[in-house]
Amino acid sequence: MSHQHKRSRQAVDGLLEDIKVVLLDIEGTTTPISFVKDVLFPYIRENIEDYLKEHWDEEECQADVNELRKQAEADSEADMEGVVTIEENKNTDDAEEVKAVRDSVVKNVLWQMDADRKITALKQLQGHMWTTAYKSGDIKGEVYDDVVPAIKHIIADDRQVYIYSSGSVQAQKLLFGYSTQGDLLEIFSGHFDTKIGLKVEKASYLNICEEIGCKPEEVLFLTDVTREARPASLAGMKTCIVVRPGNEKLTEEEESEFNTIHSFSELISTDAQNKKKK
The missing domain is CATH 1.10.720.60 (Transcription Termination Factor Rho, Rna-binding Domain; Chain A, Domain 1)
Structure with missing residues:
Protein backbone atom coordinates (compact mmCIF):
# COMPACT_ATOMS: atom_id res chain seq x y z
CA MET A 1 0.00 0.00 0.00
CA SER A 2 1.42 3.38 -1.01
CA HIS A 3 1.96 6.22 1.42
CA GLN A 4 -0.60 8.24 -0.52
CA HIS A 5 -3.25 5.54 -0.24
CA LYS A 6 -2.60 5.32 3.52
CA ARG A 7 -3.12 9.08 3.81
CA SER A 8 -6.40 8.94 1.90
CA ARG A 9 -7.62 5.90 3.86
CA GLN A 10 -6.98 7.61 7.20
CA ALA A 11 -8.81 10.72 6.03
CA VAL A 12 -11.75 8.70 4.66
CA ASP A 13 -12.13 7.01 8.05
CA GLY A 14 -13.32 10.29 9.53
CA LEU A 15 -15.33 11.66 6.65
CA LEU A 16 -18.76 11.28 8.29
CA GLU A 17 -17.56 12.42 11.71
CA ASP A 18 -19.41 15.58 12.86
CA ILE A 19 -21.29 15.62 9.55
CA LYS A 20 -25.00 16.51 9.56
CA VAL A 21 -25.57 16.75 5.79
CA VAL A 22 -24.21 14.75 2.85
CA LEU A 23 -24.44 16.60 -0.47
CA LEU A 24 -24.27 14.45 -3.61
CA ASP A 25 -23.45 15.11 -7.22
CA ILE A 26 -25.19 12.80 -9.73
CA GLU A 27 -23.19 12.16 -12.91
CA GLY A 28 -20.17 10.01 -12.12
CA THR A 29 -21.11 9.91 -8.42
CA THR A 30 -24.50 8.23 -7.94
CA THR A 31 -25.03 7.48 -11.62
CA PRO A 32 -22.72 6.39 -14.45
CA ILE A 33 -21.70 9.19 -16.79
CA SER A 34 -22.61 6.80 -19.60
CA PHE A 35 -26.29 6.95 -18.57
CA VAL A 36 -26.56 10.56 -19.70
CA GLY A 137 -41.06 3.07 -18.58
CA ASP A 138 -39.00 3.62 -21.72
CA ILE A 139 -36.23 5.01 -19.49
CA LYS A 140 -35.22 4.12 -15.93
CA GLY A 141 -32.70 6.17 -13.98
CA GLU A 142 -29.50 4.22 -13.40
CA VAL A 143 -28.09 4.31 -9.86
CA TYR A 144 -24.97 2.47 -8.67
CA ASP A 145 -25.80 -0.50 -6.41
CA ASP A 146 -23.69 0.86 -3.55
CA VAL A 147 -25.54 4.19 -3.35
CA VAL A 148 -28.92 3.37 -1.77
CA PRO A 149 -27.64 1.18 1.10
CA ALA A 150 -25.13 3.88 2.00
CA ILE A 151 -27.73 6.65 1.95
CA LYS A 152 -30.08 4.60 4.13
CA HIS A 153 -27.20 4.09 6.60
CA ILE A 154 -26.47 7.83 6.57
CA ILE A 155 -30.05 8.98 7.16
CA ALA A 156 -30.58 6.33 9.88
CA ASP A 157 -28.20 8.43 12.02
CA ASP A 158 -30.38 11.53 11.64
CA ARG A 159 -28.19 12.95 8.90
CA GLN A 160 -29.75 14.43 5.79
CA VAL A 161 -28.85 13.79 2.16
CA TYR A 162 -29.30 16.40 -0.58
CA ILE A 163 -28.60 16.37 -4.31
CA TYR A 164 -26.73 19.16 -6.13
CA SER A 165 -26.49 18.76 -9.88
CA SER A 166 -26.19 20.93 -12.98
CA GLY A 167 -29.22 19.08 -14.30
CA SER A 168 -32.55 20.66 -13.35
CA VAL A 169 -34.36 19.66 -10.16
CA GLN A 170 -37.08 18.24 -12.42
CA ALA A 171 -34.54 16.01 -14.21
CA GLN A 172 -33.07 14.90 -10.86
CA LYS A 173 -36.48 13.90 -9.49
CA LEU A 174 -37.28 11.94 -12.64
CA LEU A 175 -34.00 10.01 -12.45
CA PHE A 176 -34.44 9.05 -8.80
CA GLY A 177 -38.24 8.80 -8.90
CA TYR A 178 -38.18 6.32 -11.78
CA SER A 179 -34.92 4.54 -11.08
CA THR A 180 -33.79 0.97 -11.68
CA GLN A 181 -34.19 0.57 -7.89
CA GLY A 182 -37.67 2.06 -7.69
CA ASP A 183 -38.81 5.43 -6.34
CA LEU A 184 -35.93 6.78 -4.24
CA LEU A 185 -37.17 10.33 -3.67
CA GLU A 186 -38.08 9.76 -0.02
CA ILE A 187 -34.44 9.19 0.98
CA PHE A 188 -33.47 12.72 -0.08
CA SER A 189 -34.20 15.84 1.96
CA GLY A 190 -34.01 18.15 -1.06
CA HIS A 191 -32.54 19.01 -4.44
CA PHE A 192 -30.44 21.88 -5.78
CA ASP A 193 -29.55 22.84 -9.34
CA THR A 194 -27.70 25.80 -10.84
CA LYS A 195 -30.44 28.19 -9.72
CA ILE A 196 -28.60 28.19 -6.37
CA GLY A 197 -25.36 28.99 -8.25
CA LEU A 198 -22.80 27.36 -10.55
CA LYS A 199 -21.05 24.26 -9.21
CA VAL A 200 -17.60 25.74 -9.83
CA GLU A 201 -18.24 28.75 -7.55
CA LYS A 202 -17.58 28.88 -3.81
CA ALA A 203 -20.65 31.08 -3.23
CA SER A 204 -22.96 28.30 -4.45
CA TYR A 205 -21.93 26.02 -1.61
CA LEU A 206 -22.35 28.79 0.94
CA ASN A 207 -25.82 29.46 -0.51
CA ILE A 208 -26.73 25.80 -0.05
CA CYS A 209 -25.59 25.88 3.59
CA GLU A 210 -27.69 28.96 4.21
CA GLU A 211 -30.67 27.34 2.52
CA ILE A 212 -30.55 24.14 4.59
CA GLY A 213 -29.47 25.88 7.78
CA CYS A 214 -26.12 24.32 8.62
CA LYS A 215 -22.45 25.25 8.81
CA PRO A 216 -20.16 24.36 5.88
CA GLU A 217 -17.99 22.15 8.12
CA GLU A 218 -21.09 20.05 8.88
CA VAL A 219 -21.48 19.13 5.18
CA LEU A 220 -19.71 16.38 3.23
CA PHE A 221 -19.80 16.89 -0.54
CA LEU A 222 -19.23 13.90 -2.83
CA THR A 223 -18.46 14.55 -6.50
CA ASP A 224 -16.45 13.00 -9.33
CA VAL A 225 -14.51 16.13 -10.35
CA THR A 226 -12.05 18.36 -8.51
CA ARG A 227 -13.32 21.53 -10.22
CA GLU A 228 -16.44 21.13 -8.06
CA ALA A 229 -14.75 19.75 -4.95
CA ARG A 230 -12.27 22.62 -4.78
CA PRO A 231 -14.81 25.49 -4.41
CA ALA A 232 -16.78 23.36 -1.93
CA SER A 233 -13.59 22.94 0.11
CA LEU A 234 -12.92 26.66 -0.07
CA ALA A 235 -16.44 27.23 1.29
CA GLY A 236 -15.49 25.07 4.29
CA MET A 237 -17.14 21.76 3.39
CA LYS A 238 -15.54 18.37 3.72
CA THR A 239 -15.08 16.91 0.24
CA CYS A 240 -14.38 13.56 -1.34
CA ILE A 241 -13.86 12.50 -4.95
CA VAL A 242 -15.78 9.42 -6.07
CA VAL A 243 -13.69 7.38 -8.51
CA ARG A 244 -15.88 5.41 -10.90
CA PRO A 245 -15.30 3.63 -14.23
CA GLY A 246 -15.49 6.16 -17.05
CA ASN A 247 -14.90 9.18 -14.82
CA GLU A 248 -12.25 11.79 -15.57
CA LYS A 249 -8.90 10.44 -14.39
CA LEU A 250 -7.33 12.28 -11.47
CA THR A 251 -3.81 13.66 -11.70
CA GLU A 252 -1.25 12.74 -9.03
CA GLU A 253 -1.60 16.25 -7.64
CA GLU A 254 -5.37 15.89 -7.37
CA GLU A 255 -5.02 12.51 -5.69
CA SER A 256 -2.78 14.08 -3.06
CA GLU A 257 -5.13 17.04 -2.56
CA PHE A 258 -8.44 15.18 -2.12
CA ASN A 259 -9.87 12.19 -0.29
CA THR A 260 -11.08 9.49 -2.68
CA ILE A 261 -13.45 6.53 -2.52
CA HIS A 262 -14.38 3.98 -5.19
CA SER A 263 -17.71 3.00 -3.63
CA PHE A 264 -20.21 4.50 -1.19
CA SER A 265 -19.82 1.27 0.79
CA GLU A 266 -16.49 2.67 2.04
CA LEU A 267 -18.43 5.34 3.91
CA ILE A 268 -20.56 2.71 5.64
CA SER A 269 -17.70 0.42 6.65
CA THR A 270 -15.47 3.14 8.05
CA ASP A 271 -18.38 4.81 9.86
CA ALA A 272 -19.34 1.49 11.47
CA GLN A 273 -15.74 0.87 12.56
CA ASN A 274 -15.51 4.31 14.14
CA LYS A 275 -18.73 3.70 16.12
CA LYS A 276 -17.30 0.44 17.51
CA LYS A 277 -14.16 2.25 18.63
CA LYS A 278 -16.28 4.72 20.55
Whole structure:
Protein backbone atom coordinates (compact mmCIF):
# COMPACT_ATOMS: atom_id res chain seq x y z
CA MET A 1 0.00 0.00 0.00
CA SER A 2 1.42 3.38 -1.01
CA HIS A 3 1.96 6.22 1.42
CA GLN A 4 -0.60 8.24 -0.52
CA HIS A 5 -3.25 5.54 -0.24
CA LYS A 6 -2.60 5.32 3.52
CA ARG A 7 -3.12 9.08 3.81
CA SER A 8 -6.40 8.94 1.90
CA ARG A 9 -7.62 5.90 3.86
CA GLN A 10 -6.98 7.61 7.20
CA ALA A 11 -8.81 10.72 6.03
CA VAL A 12 -11.75 8.70 4.66
CA ASP A 13 -12.13 7.01 8.05
CA GLY A 14 -13.32 10.29 9.53
CA LEU A 15 -15.33 11.66 6.65
CA LEU A 16 -18.76 11.28 8.29
CA GLU A 17 -17.56 12.42 11.71
CA ASP A 18 -19.41 15.58 12.86
CA ILE A 19 -21.29 15.62 9.55
CA LYS A 20 -25.00 16.51 9.56
CA VAL A 21 -25.57 16.75 5.79
CA VAL A 22 -24.21 14.75 2.85
CA LEU A 23 -24.44 16.60 -0.47
CA LEU A 24 -24.27 14.45 -3.61
CA ASP A 25 -23.45 15.11 -7.22
CA ILE A 26 -25.19 12.80 -9.73
CA GLU A 27 -23.19 12.16 -12.91
CA GLY A 28 -20.17 10.01 -12.12
CA THR A 29 -21.11 9.91 -8.42
CA THR A 30 -24.50 8.23 -7.94
CA THR A 31 -25.03 7.48 -11.62
CA PRO A 32 -22.72 6.39 -14.45
CA ILE A 33 -21.70 9.19 -16.79
CA SER A 34 -22.61 6.80 -19.60
CA PHE A 35 -26.29 6.95 -18.57
CA VAL A 36 -26.56 10.56 -19.70
CA LYS A 37 -24.33 10.14 -22.74
CA ASP A 38 -25.58 6.75 -23.91
CA VAL A 39 -29.24 6.78 -22.78
CA LEU A 40 -30.73 10.21 -22.13
CA PHE A 41 -29.30 12.21 -25.02
CA PRO A 42 -29.68 9.46 -27.64
CA TYR A 43 -33.34 9.14 -26.57
CA ILE A 44 -33.92 12.76 -27.61
CA ARG A 45 -32.24 12.28 -30.98
CA GLU A 46 -34.11 9.07 -31.74
CA ASN A 47 -37.54 10.23 -30.58
CA ILE A 48 -37.75 13.99 -31.20
CA GLU A 49 -39.59 13.62 -34.54
CA ASP A 50 -42.21 11.18 -33.20
CA TYR A 51 -42.62 13.15 -29.97
CA LEU A 52 -43.39 16.40 -31.81
CA LYS A 53 -45.80 14.63 -34.13
CA GLU A 54 -47.68 13.04 -31.22
CA HIS A 55 -47.78 16.08 -28.92
CA TRP A 56 -47.79 18.94 -31.47
CA ASP A 57 -51.27 20.25 -30.65
CA GLU A 58 -50.71 20.22 -26.88
CA GLU A 59 -50.19 23.52 -25.07
CA GLU A 60 -46.97 22.38 -23.40
CA CYS A 61 -45.41 21.31 -26.70
CA GLN A 62 -46.34 24.57 -28.41
CA ALA A 63 -44.88 26.53 -25.49
CA ASP A 64 -41.61 24.59 -25.94
CA VAL A 65 -41.59 25.30 -29.68
CA ASN A 66 -42.21 29.01 -29.07
CA GLU A 67 -39.24 29.19 -26.69
CA LEU A 68 -37.04 27.42 -29.23
CA ARG A 69 -38.25 29.82 -31.92
CA LYS A 70 -37.38 32.86 -29.79
CA GLN A 71 -33.93 31.43 -29.09
CA ALA A 72 -33.40 30.76 -32.79
CA GLU A 73 -34.32 34.37 -33.59
CA ALA A 74 -31.83 35.61 -31.01
CA ASP A 75 -29.17 33.27 -32.40
CA SER A 76 -29.87 34.52 -35.92
CA GLU A 77 -29.57 38.17 -34.84
CA ALA A 78 -26.27 37.30 -33.21
CA ASP A 79 -25.07 35.79 -36.52
CA MET A 80 -24.43 32.43 -34.90
CA GLU A 81 -22.94 30.01 -37.38
CA GLY A 82 -25.25 27.26 -38.62
CA VAL A 83 -28.34 28.48 -36.78
CA VAL A 84 -31.59 26.76 -37.80
CA THR A 85 -34.58 29.09 -37.68
CA ILE A 86 -38.14 27.94 -36.93
CA GLU A 87 -40.96 29.43 -38.99
CA GLU A 88 -44.31 30.50 -37.60
CA ASN A 89 -47.07 27.95 -38.15
CA LYS A 90 -49.62 30.32 -39.71
CA ASN A 91 -52.00 27.77 -41.21
CA THR A 92 -52.51 24.94 -38.74
CA ASP A 93 -54.89 23.20 -41.18
CA ASP A 94 -52.19 22.86 -43.82
CA ALA A 95 -50.58 19.48 -43.15
CA GLU A 96 -47.56 20.20 -45.33
CA GLU A 97 -46.89 23.52 -43.59
CA VAL A 98 -47.22 21.93 -40.16
CA LYS A 99 -44.79 19.19 -41.15
CA ALA A 100 -42.31 21.76 -42.51
CA VAL A 101 -42.40 23.64 -39.18
CA ARG A 102 -41.99 20.40 -37.20
CA ASP A 103 -39.04 19.43 -39.38
CA SER A 104 -37.37 22.78 -38.68
CA VAL A 105 -37.83 22.22 -34.94
CA VAL A 106 -36.18 18.79 -35.23
CA LYS A 107 -33.24 20.28 -37.16
CA ASN A 108 -32.92 23.11 -34.62
CA VAL A 109 -32.85 20.70 -31.66
CA LEU A 110 -30.28 18.41 -33.28
CA TRP A 111 -28.12 21.40 -34.23
CA GLN A 112 -28.15 22.66 -30.64
CA MET A 113 -27.34 19.21 -29.26
CA ASP A 114 -24.46 18.87 -31.74
CA ALA A 115 -23.16 22.16 -30.37
CA ASP A 116 -23.62 20.89 -26.78
CA ARG A 117 -25.68 23.93 -25.84
CA LYS A 118 -27.21 24.16 -22.36
CA ILE A 119 -29.82 26.83 -23.04
CA THR A 120 -33.14 26.91 -21.20
CA ALA A 121 -35.36 26.42 -24.27
CA LEU A 122 -33.59 23.19 -25.21
CA LYS A 123 -33.49 21.90 -21.63
CA GLN A 124 -37.22 22.58 -21.29
CA LEU A 125 -38.16 20.45 -24.29
CA GLN A 126 -35.71 17.71 -23.30
CA GLY A 127 -37.16 17.69 -19.78
CA HIS A 128 -40.69 17.20 -21.09
CA MET A 129 -39.55 14.41 -23.40
CA TRP A 130 -37.71 12.64 -20.58
CA THR A 131 -40.76 12.99 -18.34
CA THR A 132 -42.81 11.14 -20.93
CA ALA A 133 -40.09 8.48 -21.29
CA TYR A 134 -39.67 7.89 -17.56
CA LYS A 135 -43.41 7.69 -16.91
CA SER A 136 -43.93 5.25 -19.78
CA GLY A 137 -41.06 3.07 -18.58
CA ASP A 138 -39.00 3.62 -21.72
CA ILE A 139 -36.23 5.01 -19.49
CA LYS A 140 -35.22 4.12 -15.93
CA GLY A 141 -32.70 6.17 -13.98
CA GLU A 142 -29.50 4.22 -13.40
CA VAL A 143 -28.09 4.31 -9.86
CA TYR A 144 -24.97 2.47 -8.67
CA ASP A 145 -25.80 -0.50 -6.41
CA ASP A 146 -23.69 0.86 -3.55
CA VAL A 147 -25.54 4.19 -3.35
CA VAL A 148 -28.92 3.37 -1.77
CA PRO A 149 -27.64 1.18 1.10
CA ALA A 150 -25.13 3.88 2.00
CA ILE A 151 -27.73 6.65 1.95
CA LYS A 152 -30.08 4.60 4.13
CA HIS A 153 -27.20 4.09 6.60
CA ILE A 154 -26.47 7.83 6.57
CA ILE A 155 -30.05 8.98 7.16
CA ALA A 156 -30.58 6.33 9.88
CA ASP A 157 -28.20 8.43 12.02
CA ASP A 158 -30.38 11.53 11.64
CA ARG A 159 -28.19 12.95 8.90
CA GLN A 160 -29.75 14.43 5.79
CA VAL A 161 -28.85 13.79 2.16
CA TYR A 162 -29.30 16.40 -0.58
CA ILE A 163 -28.60 16.37 -4.31
CA TYR A 164 -26.73 19.16 -6.13
CA SER A 165 -26.49 18.76 -9.88
CA SER A 166 -26.19 20.93 -12.98
CA GLY A 167 -29.22 19.08 -14.30
CA SER A 168 -32.55 20.66 -13.35
CA VAL A 169 -34.36 19.66 -10.16
CA GLN A 170 -37.08 18.24 -12.42
CA ALA A 171 -34.54 16.01 -14.21
CA GLN A 172 -33.07 14.90 -10.86
CA LYS A 173 -36.48 13.90 -9.49
CA LEU A 174 -37.28 11.94 -12.64
CA LEU A 175 -34.00 10.01 -12.45
CA PHE A 176 -34.44 9.05 -8.80
CA GLY A 177 -38.24 8.80 -8.90
CA TYR A 178 -38.18 6.32 -11.78
CA SER A 179 -34.92 4.54 -11.08
CA THR A 180 -33.79 0.97 -11.68
CA GLN A 181 -34.19 0.57 -7.89
CA GLY A 182 -37.67 2.06 -7.69
CA ASP A 183 -38.81 5.43 -6.34
CA LEU A 184 -35.93 6.78 -4.24
CA LEU A 185 -37.17 10.33 -3.67
CA GLU A 186 -38.08 9.76 -0.02
CA ILE A 187 -34.44 9.19 0.98
CA PHE A 188 -33.47 12.72 -0.08
CA SER A 189 -34.20 15.84 1.96
CA GLY A 190 -34.01 18.15 -1.06
CA HIS A 191 -32.54 19.01 -4.44
CA PHE A 192 -30.44 21.88 -5.78
CA ASP A 193 -29.55 22.84 -9.34
CA THR A 194 -27.70 25.80 -10.84
CA LYS A 195 -30.44 28.19 -9.72
CA ILE A 196 -28.60 28.19 -6.37
CA GLY A 197 -25.36 28.99 -8.25
CA LEU A 198 -22.80 27.36 -10.55
CA LYS A 199 -21.05 24.26 -9.21
CA VAL A 200 -17.60 25.74 -9.83
CA GLU A 201 -18.24 28.75 -7.55
CA LYS A 202 -17.58 28.88 -3.81
CA ALA A 203 -20.65 31.08 -3.23
CA SER A 204 -22.96 28.30 -4.45
CA TYR A 205 -21.93 26.02 -1.61
CA LEU A 206 -22.35 28.79 0.94
CA ASN A 207 -25.82 29.46 -0.51
CA ILE A 208 -26.73 25.80 -0.05
CA CYS A 209 -25.59 25.88 3.59
CA GLU A 210 -27.69 28.96 4.21
CA GLU A 211 -30.67 27.34 2.52
CA ILE A 212 -30.55 24.14 4.59
CA GLY A 213 -29.47 25.88 7.78
CA CYS A 214 -26.12 24.32 8.62
CA LYS A 215 -22.45 25.25 8.81
CA PRO A 216 -20.16 24.36 5.88
CA GLU A 217 -17.99 22.15 8.12
CA GLU A 218 -21.09 20.05 8.88
CA VAL A 219 -21.48 19.13 5.18
CA LEU A 220 -19.71 16.38 3.23
CA PHE A 221 -19.80 16.89 -0.54
CA LEU A 222 -19.23 13.90 -2.83
CA THR A 223 -18.46 14.55 -6.50
CA ASP A 224 -16.45 13.00 -9.33
CA VAL A 225 -14.51 16.13 -10.35
CA THR A 226 -12.05 18.36 -8.51
CA ARG A 227 -13.32 21.53 -10.22
CA GLU A 228 -16.44 21.13 -8.06
CA ALA A 229 -14.75 19.75 -4.95
CA ARG A 230 -12.27 22.62 -4.78
CA PRO A 231 -14.81 25.49 -4.41
CA ALA A 232 -16.78 23.36 -1.93
CA SER A 233 -13.59 22.94 0.11
CA LEU A 234 -12.92 26.66 -0.07
CA ALA A 235 -16.44 27.23 1.29
CA GLY A 236 -15.49 25.07 4.29
CA MET A 237 -17.14 21.76 3.39
CA LYS A 238 -15.54 18.37 3.72
CA THR A 239 -15.08 16.91 0.24
CA CYS A 240 -14.38 13.56 -1.34
CA ILE A 241 -13.86 12.50 -4.95
CA VAL A 242 -15.78 9.42 -6.07
CA VAL A 243 -13.69 7.38 -8.51
CA ARG A 244 -15.88 5.41 -10.90
CA PRO A 245 -15.30 3.63 -14.23
CA GLY A 246 -15.49 6.16 -17.05
CA ASN A 247 -14.90 9.18 -14.82
CA GLU A 248 -12.25 11.79 -15.57
CA LYS A 249 -8.90 10.44 -14.39
CA LEU A 250 -7.33 12.28 -11.47
CA THR A 251 -3.81 13.66 -11.70
CA GLU A 252 -1.25 12.74 -9.03
CA GLU A 253 -1.60 16.25 -7.64
CA GLU A 254 -5.37 15.89 -7.37
CA GLU A 255 -5.02 12.51 -5.69
CA SER A 256 -2.78 14.08 -3.06
CA GLU A 257 -5.13 17.04 -2.56
CA PHE A 258 -8.44 15.18 -2.12
CA ASN A 259 -9.87 12.19 -0.29
CA THR A 260 -11.08 9.49 -2.68
CA ILE A 261 -13.45 6.53 -2.52
CA HIS A 262 -14.38 3.98 -5.19
CA SER A 263 -17.71 3.00 -3.63
CA PHE A 264 -20.21 4.50 -1.19
CA SER A 265 -19.82 1.27 0.79
CA GLU A 266 -16.49 2.67 2.04
CA LEU A 267 -18.43 5.34 3.91
CA ILE A 268 -20.56 2.71 5.64
CA SER A 269 -17.70 0.42 6.65
CA THR A 270 -15.47 3.14 8.05
CA ASP A 271 -18.38 4.81 9.86
CA ALA A 272 -19.34 1.49 11.47
CA GLN A 273 -15.74 0.87 12.56
CA ASN A 274 -15.51 4.31 14.14
CA LYS A 275 -18.73 3.70 16.12
CA LYS A 276 -17.30 0.44 17.51
CA LYS A 277 -14.16 2.25 18.63
CA LYS A 278 -16.28 4.72 20.55
